[in-house]
Amino acid sequence: MADPQIVVIGAGPAGLSVALSLARRGRSVTVLERDPAQPLDDPAAAYDRWSRPSVPQSPQPHSLLGRTRRALRLHAPDVLARAVQAGAWENDLRARLVGDASRPGDDDLVAVHCRRPVFECVLRRAVVDEPLVRLLSGVAAEGIELHAGGSGPPRIAGVRVGGDSVRSDIVIDASGRRSRVPGWLESGGVSLPEAQSQDCGVVYYSRYFRLRDRVDYPAWTGMLGPGGTTDSRASASSLATTARLPLCWECRRGSRD
Numbered sequence: 229m230a231d232p233q234i235v236v237i238g239a240g241p242a243g244l245s246v247a248l249s250l251a252r253r254g255r256s257v258t259v260l261e262r263d264p265a266q267p268l269d270d271p272a273a274a275y276d277r278w279s280r281p282s283v284p285q286s287p288q289p290h291s292l293l294g295r296t297r298r299a300l301r302l303h304a305p306d307v308l309a310r311a312v313q314a315g316a317w318e319n320d321l322r323a324r325l326v327g328d329a330s331r332p333g334d335d336d337l338v339a340v341h342c343r344r345p346v347f348e349c350v351l352r353r354a355v356v357d358e359p360l361v362r363l364l365s366g367v368a369a370e371g372i373e374l375h376a377g378g379s380g381p382p383r384i385a386g387v388r389v390g391g392d393s394v395r396s397d398i399v400i401d402a403s404g405r406r407s408r409v410p411g412w413l414e415s416g417g418v419s420l421p422e423a424q425s426q427d428c429g430v431v432y433y434s435r436y437f438r439l440r441d442r443v444d445y446p447a448w449t450g451m452l453g454p455g456g457t458t459d460s461r462a463s464a465s466s467l468a469t470t471a472r473l474p475l476c477w478e479c480r481r482g483s484r485d
């Protein structure tokens with residue numbers, strides 16, 4: 229296939245990353261995103277300005293672990309640099325190693341702490357700046373079109389959007405954990421391997437605090453920062469616990485006692 233039509237469903241971190249990667253290798257890509265377009269001019273303000281109804285965890289503090297930072301360092305250093313410029317904190321975890329635990333490759337033991345909209349804004353900016361990417365916001369994929377593949381399995385022909393169709397030879401499903409693509413494939417006669425999932429039974433609650441002038445981030449005691457230290461002098465406190473504890477039910481009810 230000389231120049232396949234590639235459609236990515238979803239412009240979260242996975243969809244944006246794959247679109248960026250393909251475009252920088254000379255491939256044209258169309259990205260469909262159900263949520264409305266977001267302002268890209270001010271990453272540090274993205275937390276206040278972005279609305280992500282399809283991604284409920286979006287307001288939670290996020291930490292990118294060393295492997296993700298390494299991927300950015302190697303393949304999209306401009307995105308990493310822009311995230312840091314926007315206030316993301318590169319947290320060198322080597323300081324936490326005890327005794328002779330250091331190993332070759334430890335240089336990449338650096339986490340990046342950041343509110344998710346800040347990182348997503350920076351990543352999306354890089355993607356929309358790519359001439360080979362067409363990002364359509366507010367456009368939900370509603371189904372896929374398949375045509376019979378002779379003796380083989382059905383082949384992708386397009387993605388249905390708003391009564392229309394976007395022609396595609398390759399569809400990349402990056403629509404997150406509530407993806408409807410497996411159901412669409414199965415109803416088109418494609419048999420899929422069994423998927424297993426399990427409720428982790430953990431919930432967490434977070435609250436951000438703006439640091440006063442001349443006040444530093446709180447002392448860092450956990451693996452991922454002090455309850456999720458974040459960017460731009462906003463510090464987060466997170467409480468993660470089992471969904472079964474009575475405390476959680478009190479929090480859910482909004483108790484402040």
Ligand SMILES: Cc1cc2nc3c(=O)[nH]c(=O)nc-3n(C[C@H](O)[C@H](O)[C@H](O)COP(=O)(O)OP(=O)(O)OC[C@H]3O[C@@H](n4cnc5c(N)ncnc54)[C@H](O)[C@@H]3O)c2cc1C
Pocket residue numbers: 237238239240241242243260261262263282283285288289290291292293367368369370402403404405407
């Ligand atoms: C509470 C919580 C905290 C987390 N903290 C961290 C963390 O600190 N660090 C970390 O690395 N990960 C964290 N994660 C995991 C992280 O959020 C997910 O791994 C990440 O969101 C997966 O990215 P994604 O792009 O695959 O999917 P998503 O982020 O879910 O993005 C999917 C995108 O697809 C779009 N979409 C869905 N359906 C359609 C459709 N039909 N048509 C068009 N668009 C569609 C959605 O609008 C969305 O933009 C956390 C998750 C949770 C729940």
